[in-house]
Amino acid sequence: MSAVISARGLTKRYGKRVAVDGIDFEIAAGRIVGLIGPNGSGKTTTLKAALGLITFEGELSVLDLDPRTQRDELMKDVCFIADVAILPRWLRVKDAVDFVAGVHPRFDRSKAERYIAHTKLTPTMKVKEMSKGMIVQLHLALVMAIDARLLVLDEPTLGLDIIYRKQFYQNLLEDYFDEHKTIVITTHQVEEVEHILTDLLFIRDGKIALAASMDEIGERYVEVMVAGDKVAAARALQPIDERTVFGKSVMLFDALRAGGLSRTQLAALGEVRNPSVADLFVATMKGTYA
């Protein structure tokens, strides 16, 4: 089976500004990919291209379909939550469930109703009577009940409180995800998704800054809490990032970049651990805001 999303030289220009600059990437089936980048880096544009919402240059196939010309076909197997999407104010909970059940062949009504039962939503409630968090809960309940092969979540948990966010990602992993499905997530709250991701895709200025599986990242990037007397020796190994925590230097090393650094070698410098995605992100994006 070929990749779920495959991009070759994907480019999107808005006038003179290049939002996505000839990127190549592949996303395989059965993965949960974190698409992570600063604001304006091109991640939403990339997703919109994949969902057939905008025109673009280059090649892009999603589930072996061209999102530009075969969008209607594509949407039977793809579902998404766009970062700015909101439900219309006049929509009632029960009407929303009826509607999606009516138009979507892969919608499981009982599943949606089960999710809704865990919230404070009532069947006759209208969206305009809901809090921001409740609207997101309804939207997620609808989308999570769709058995889509590709689910794209662009900032899905904006406006949700932390308890529900944790719950949502747990549901996503336990109840929704299986080896036939693929999920692409963008979010600013990286620390909340990193434990469920299988792959990372860092995007910066319209280009892919890093594309790797979490396993590869675990092997490649090492964070060392450097002992006080070994700071100079550690710096000689060219860490890609250095910060200070409680007076101790914490350095991030790329095992590939320095040409064969081993864990044992680094362990001699101090306590070794896997970096968090957030720290890795900050290190990779260094200078973006400068």
Next chain:
Amino acid sequence: MTTPMSTMKWLIRRELWEHKGAFFWAPLIVAAVLVLLFGGGFLYAIIANPSFHVQVKGEEVLAVNGLPPAVLAKLAAAAASSYLVITAPLFFVLPVVVFFYCMAALYDDRRDRSILFWKSLPMSDAQTVLSKVATALLVAPLATMAIGFAASLILLVIGLLGGAIKGINLIAPVLANVDFYLAPVYLLSFLPLYILWALPTVGWLLLVSSWAKSRVFLWAVGAPLVALAILAWFDFLAGRFAGVSMNVKWFGEEIVARVLLGVFPGIWFGEVDGAALAQQQAGLDGPLLLGTSYATLGTPGVWIAAAAGCAMIYGAIRLRRWRDEG
């Protein structure tokens, strides 16, 4: 099972959820007001006036023993053929509702971004736009006709019963009159004509609704009027200084009127010779009205405009498909 037909059914239902007030409550309230006003007024008149006056051509014809049979027959025929006329105000509400509905139809969900939710579901932009066309051209007129028919029946019953109490019993002659049963059929027969005449307006409004970033009303109404004004001014100057005259009147009637006023039921009477219609006696002559109305299809203008309406609807679909909603 989801089929294109069932998806269309749900899409139209969605429009009704959103616009229940405009399509049902507005005509229902107007109909209720009509029933209260005319029905109530009639009942009040019966109760308040012990002697009931009927005037025909200025002469009082009511006798204690009732009306002369010829007048009675005329009254019955008028009631049977024209009882639907009383709900005419409903058909002034309809175009206003349809006009504003079309302007909002492809704009509101872009403004509040719920378009991205609808676009995440498996329905094509063509289906979405066509569901709105169907709502404007079929559902809204049919709802208005049904409500109008119901209100007319109520008023007719009030009128007939009130008359009967006063000794003018028209119940049997009205029920025996074939026009009474044909009137709703005649009314329904206007629908295809209405659709043809309304297509350019619906198409234009949906196109603007799908295109405008803001101020849909200003674009939809202002653009044709400004174009007309500029043309008229240019024509004035050209006529004055170059002795050339353009057909501004044609532009006004064939373009501006068709894209703005097509949703008004009966707009086609503007093309009809009124003399034939003025001859009607004893109520409305349904077949005559229908015949003269459908005769307007003999001119190419209405067909070209309807085709242009379809082209604009296609344009609205394309815009809906590709407009980047940021």
